[in-house]
Amino acid sequence: MMNRLKTLFIVALAFTALTYATERVYLAPFSTVGIDKDLGITTEKLMHAYIDENGRYVLVNYAEDDSVKVGDYESINKVAIQKNCSKFIMAEFTRLGQSVVTSFKLYNVNNEKPVWSDRLKAANPDDFDPIIERVARNIGSKRLTTDDDDIYTVTEQETIKPRKKGISGYFGLNIIGDLELTPNTNMLAGIGLFALFDAKKIFFGLDFTLTNMGDELNKPTFYDFSLSVYYPFGSSNNTPFVGGGLSYSWHITFDDNDELPYTAEELSTNGLTGFVGGGILLNRASSVAFLLQAKYFIDFFNTPYVEETSSKKYKKTNKHIQGLKFSIGIGF
Incomplete structure (x- = not known):
């Protein structure tokens, strides 16, 4: 066999x-x-x-x-x-x-x-x-x-190393309006630095912003470092775009009330913030351009707030922030 x-x-x-x-x-x-x-x-x-x-x-x-x-x-x-x-x-x-x-x-x-x-x-x-x-x-x-x-x-x-396409970039300053929708309706102002890289069919953004440098109990100060990506509609000199990104955010609620046991450090927090939005890049073909943007943002973490519960009595609460952000900037 x-x-x-x-x-x-x-x-x-x-x-x-x-x-x-x-x-x-x-x-x-x-x-x-x-x-x-x-x-x-x-x-x-x-x-x-x-x-x-x-x-x-x-x-x-x-x-x-x-x-x-x-x-x-x-x-x-x-x-x-x-x-x-x-x-x-x-x-x-x-x-x-x-x-x-x-x-x-x-x-x-x-x-x-x-x-x-x-x-x-x-x-x-x-x-x-x-x-x-x-x-x-x-x-x-x-x-x-x-x-x-x-x-x-x-x-x-x-x-042989592959060739890379060249891109143009703008670096500049922007002025910011921040409309906080929840937990409180506040209108905050701020300034920021930005870099926008134009790769023809896509934009990449890098931003650092500082919003509300005051000391009101119900108005936190926002520090944001953001990375974003946008899709431009066409290649015209004035180009609209849409997209979104992610920010590392640091929020501080200042407290000047002597009756409160909390300090400014105890009322700070940080985390990630997501955002979507769009805008228009004006004078794209020039070495000087204007950038108009509007974004909706939402925090993925809570921010501490000081609230008055009764006459001269306060407590600390954690709130979830979301809102709208508007900006105008000039880049070189």
Whole structure:
């Protein structure tokens, strides 16, 4: 019984190996634009060597008397059939400036849709070897060459740092009106510093604001450090935008009443504040711009308040603050 199982296992392995080994693939002449033709011949030989090394296909090189036109699907398909191949490979090498774009496609005969294709960029001819080695290792599989993470076939092109788009920025001063809706209806005033970075399709904001520098019991002082992101509507000189962000906020309720046991430090708190809103950036194309904004904000923490409960009697309570904030600023 064991001998029969071993025999069946060996036959299955042999059949599998025979199936893969007998799949013949025709390698058409490479199309080369803007590079030396000798490089094209060299890369064809490299392709043959690496595919043979991987052993998944039997590669059939084109012959001088093959009636094929470089890059022509019809003539290549016809010759592949004549040579009893089930598939064929087409490749293109095109120079663009200092780099070369390489393209590889694997076709089934009589099917114009490639079963596998990939494209890589070579910084120089030294990149051809690792590119072709990776193509030979992955062609015909479910994996693309660009996803191959073998450390020994990294190209020089892949080590180049990506270019970053430039952005413009405004730094300036704004005046703030803060309408506290709950727990008390108060109108506070303040000042702030801001930075607004214009990345064309998105704005990034950085703000520091100080609101209400007085000492009234029911009007806390707000210190806010905010990060925000906004979506601009278009690219006009006067651009409206909407968005939101998050602030780290520090609130202090000052107390000058001698009858209270609390100190200013005991009446301070801090936490996160969320906000949404919008505005308009005026004179966007200039080096000096105006920024008009309106926001709705809500604290994710409680702020201590001093409340009068009866004649000359007070107590400390914790309140949740939300409200509206308006500002006008000038940036340079």
